[in-house]
Amino acid sequence: MxxxxxxxxxxxxxxxxxxxxxxxxxxxxxVYMKWKKDSYFDNIEHILRSSQLKSVIGLKNCIAEDPNRCIPISSISKKTRQFDVSTKIAQFLRQFPSIFEEFVGPEYNLPWFRLTPEATELDRQERLVYQNxxxxxxxxxxxxxxxxxxxxxxxxxxxxxxxxxxxxxxxxxxxxxxxxxxxxxxxxxxxxxxxxxxxxxxxxxxxxxxxxxxxxxxxxxxxxxxxxxxxxxxxxxxxxxxxxxxxxxxxxxxxxxxxxxxxxxxxxxxxxxxxxxxxxxxxxxxxxxxxxxxxxxxxxxxxxxxxxxxxxxxxxxxxxxxxxxxxxxxxxxxxxxxxxxxxxxxxxxVLGVRKKYIQLMKNSELILKSRRNSFGFSKEGIIEKDLDLEFES
Structure with missing residues (x-):
């Protein structure tokens, strides 16, 4: 003791x-003090996105620390509370295609996830920041x-x-x-x-x-x-x-x-x-x-x-x-x-590297927007499948 x-x-x-x-x-x-709203402080980006970024980095670490640098959705699909995610884990990961790359794994035809090259490089930079x-x-x-x-x-x-x-x-x-x-x-x-x-x-x-x-x-x-x-x-x-x-x-x-x-x-x-x-x-x-x-x-x-x-x-x-x-x-x-x-x-x-992750999150929004605009149609007008929606955890 x-x-x-x-x-x-x-x-x-x-x-x-x-x-x-x-x-x-x-x-x-x-004496009652009236609360005064300040748009400057209400819109500091790294504070606004902090909670979501915490979940992103937690899942990123889970993938980066795996010996194969990739994981099946089945290994994390039940861990919404651990990663503080309010939706299905697969749905959350698909919100950030510039960070998480989905592919069909070798077992049971399940969706697997790995880090994109950009996220892998940023993970390396993050570890270097911790070291330095x-x-x-x-x-x-x-x-x-x-x-x-x-x-x-x-x-x-x-x-x-x-x-x-x-x-x-x-x-x-x-x-x-x-x-x-x-x-x-x-x-x-x-x-x-x-x-x-x-x-x-x-x-x-x-x-x-x-x-x-x-x-x-x-x-x-x-x-x-x-x-x-x-x-x-x-x-x-x-x-x-x-x-x-x-x-x-x-x-x-x-x-x-x-x-x-x-x-x-x-x-x-x-x-x-x-x-x-x-x-x-x-x-x-x-x-x-x-x-x-x-x-x-x-x-x-x-x-x-x-x-x-x-x-x-x-x-x-x-x-x-x-x-x-x-x-x-x-x-x-x-x-x-x-x-x-x-x-x-x-x-x-650590703030600088977190801001870089936020930029990848913003890039993901542009990717998803582009996908929505072209969703379902090829140049010939033939309907195509969106493989991101094919698998559910």
Missing amino acids: LSISRRHVKTLASSYIDLTYSTQKRTYVD SAEDLRDRLRKLILMSKDNVLPLSIVQGMKWYLGLPDDYLQSPEMNLDSSFRFVDMEDGVKGLAVEYNGDKVLSVLQKNTMKKRGREGGEVNYSEIEFPLFPSKGCRLRVKIEDWLKEFQKLPYVSPYDDYSCLDPSSDVAEKRVVGFLHELLCLFVEHSAERKKLLCLKKYFGLPQKVHKAFERHPQIFYLSMKNKTCTAILREPYRDKASVETHP
Whole structure:
């Protein structure tokens, strides 16, 4: 059983914050804030297509990892839940002819699928990215774990954040990732397996802290935490109520508590505790590939990161820091800063290759459109069969 004292692995927040009544009180004005739609954030392509892309890459990996580099539909037809596909697997694969190539297999006259040459080349590029960016990916995983209460997370939580962090499917055994000795597997409560990080005492700085130091022209050294404010990027035409604006000005002046520091001395209902939660969400989304995540997927983090029961309200109370997109029948929380100030947050190394997969998905739409336009007729006007519709799983 793992037992780590937070006192020894985290820098105490009280060591640099004067926890007087002024910082421990709750002053939030509960005034209704109208949600303002922003077409820019609603139409970021790699966020819009993220869910579907996740299924595409999962199926791509299944084919690429097969010794024969091809699979019969029978081997995956019952795995719709595993790949998060709402239709038949065969139907889903046929939506992307620029990625998946269908052919009649050697057994039972069943449809088989293999990767197209373009998808095979992109898979090679993707593996190269994982290899060349292994240190960056390990660092993102390490930071996620270091933000937790005891520097340890259940493997199930890490698995749930894998897509957002940009980790390969086999990140635990991947030779590219090659988890170093700072990571170790541990037993947590109730027999849960966890992944822990050994804290070496070096101070971990958040993106906000690093950017503050850069702006003040002093690389390295201590940051005056009381001076750190969140960059605000309001949507065009969005105006807050006067009471909210006044509260926000005071909120910005509160001490900043890094998500990597101990927060046990904070009153959970205080404004400074809320600033710590907002800082945690800011840093978390900075680590993610698309700087966004489905809001409901973040709710499972509450227990392990000391988040309040209604942590989702933080996104709503700070519309100039986060944007909530309601596209694709879900609520996606997006960090505004990386999209409004591209130099402030480092681009995730996996984002580029994901955009290339999205381009192949768009190419598939053109192929299918072309097929529909010419479907059923040859130059002589003779009806032909569409072999893609001949097989069903």
